[in-house]
Amino acid sequence: MTVQAYVADHSAPVLRTHAWRTPQNSTAYLLPHLQPTSTILDIGCGPGSITTGLAALVPSGHVTGIEPTSPPLEAARALAVSEGITNITFQEGDIHALPFADESFDIVHAHQVVQHITDPIAGLREMRRVCKTGGLVAIKESAYLHCYPEAEEMAQWQEIYYKVAGERGTSPHPGARIHVWAREAGFAPQDVQCSTGSWCFRTREEREAWGGNFAERSVGSPLSKLAVEKGYATEEFFERVRDAWLAWVDNEDAWFGILHGEILCTKRD
Template identity: 30%
Template sequence: MKTTEQYSGGYSPLIIDQFKQRSFAKQGAFVQPYLTAGLSVLDCGCGPGSMTLDIAELVSPGTVSGIDYSPIQIEQALLLQQQRGITNASFTTGSAYQLPFDDEQFDVVFAHAVLYHLQQPEQVLAEFRRVLKPDGLVALRDACHTGDMMMPWNTDLAAAWDTINKVFCHQGGNIYFGSRHKQLLLDQDFKDIAVSCSYDTFASNAEKDSIRSYWQQFLNTDHRQLILEQQWLTAEQLDQQCAALEQWCTNPASFFARARCEAIARK
C-alpha cells in the first residue's frame, strides 16, 4: 500500500508562489459560513499556509493545524505565520494517509485540491472521519476537468490537456476527481452531504501568465523526462504543446476557468 505521495505539480518556487496567492475567502468560500470562533480545524494539504492562517483568524480563539507532506511547504508556512503574527496555528509535516492526530480531535477537516492527486482517496477520507469529532464537518474542494474552460479552444490545447491527464493518471491522480465527492462520502458513511461547484478564473494578463507558466513548467520541466520516456510525445510534439499554451496566453480574448467541485458533510 502506498502511503506517501508527491504533489504532481512539484514544489518549484513558481508553484509555491502561486499557492501563496490562495485565500480562504475565495477558495474556501463554500465552507466559510460554517466556521465560528472557538472551533478546532485541520487543514490537510495546507501548502505554504495562506489559507490555514486565514482560518486561524476566523476561528480564534480556536486553533487550526496545518499538515502537508512537503517539508518545503511547511517551511514556507512557518515563515508566513511569523510574518502575519498569528499564534493559534501550528504546522507539521506528515501524510494524509496516517494523520498524526488523535481520534475525534477536530470540529472541521478542510482539504483543498488534495484528494484528486492521491491514489487512494478513500483511505484519506477514512482518516478524516477518524480525527473528526461526532457531528464534525469535512469540507472538500477538488478539480474536475469536465467543467474547465480554456478559451479560445483548439486542437493543440486539447492535446496538451490529454498529456496533462496522462501524467496525472500515471501518478495515481485524477483531474476529473471532483465529481466523485458525493459517492465517496456516502461510501464512508458521512451524512448531510451538500455539493456545489465554483471556478478559479484566470482572465487578466497577470493571471493568464501565471497559469501559462504553471502548465508549461508542468509539461516541459517537471514531467518532460516522464513524457518522453513513456513515449506519449516526441520532443517536437511536446514543444508544440508548450507553444500552444504560449499562444493562448498572448491572445487578448483568452481566459481560463478551472472548475472546482465542493462538498460538505458531517460525521
C-alpha cells in the same frame, strides 16, 4: 498500502500557483461554518495561503496545516510569520495515517488533495476519524476546466496528464463524484451537502498568474519527464506547450475557467 502519487513537484512556479489560493477565493462554501474558536486541520496545505487565511478567521481557535513532505512547509511558516499569525502549526503528515487522535478537530479540510492519492476513500475515512462528532469534513476538487482559445498543444498536454495520472492510480478532476467517496467512507447521504464553485482567469494579471506559471511548469516538470521517458511526448513538444501558454497570456480575449465540486460532510457518530 495507499500512497500519494503527486505528478507535480514543489518548485517555485507550482508553489506560486498554490499560493494564489485564499479562503475567500477557494473555500467560500466553508466560511459560513467557521467559529472564532474553531480548530481546523488543513490537509495538503502547500505554501500555507489558505491555512494562514483560515487562522486569521478563527482568532480564538487553532489551525494545523500538514504536507506529506517538508519542502512547502518552510514557505508556509514564513508566510504565517509575515502575516503575524500565531494560532497556527505546520507539520508533516500523511492523509492515509493522520498523526492525530480521534475527534481532534472541529473542521477537517482538503483542497484539491484527494485527486492526488490512490485510495481517496481511505483518505476520507481518516479525515472522518479525526473530525469531532458534530464537526465537518470539507473537500473541494476540480470537476471540469476549459480554456479559450485552446491550442492543440494544450489539449494534448491534458490528455498526457490524464494518462500519466491514471497509470499512477489517481483521479484527475474528480469533483463530480467526491460525494460518492464520502458515502463510501462512512458518511450518510443526508449528511453530505454538495455545492459547486468556480475560478475564472480573465484579466491580464490573472492570465499572467495562471498561464505564466503553467508556461514555466511545462518544461522539465515531473510530468514532462515521465511523459518523455514513457514515449508519450518529446521535450520539443513541451517547449511548444510553454509557448502556447505564453501566447495565451498575451491574448486579450483569453479566458480560463474551472468548475469545482464541493462537499461538506457532517460527522454524526
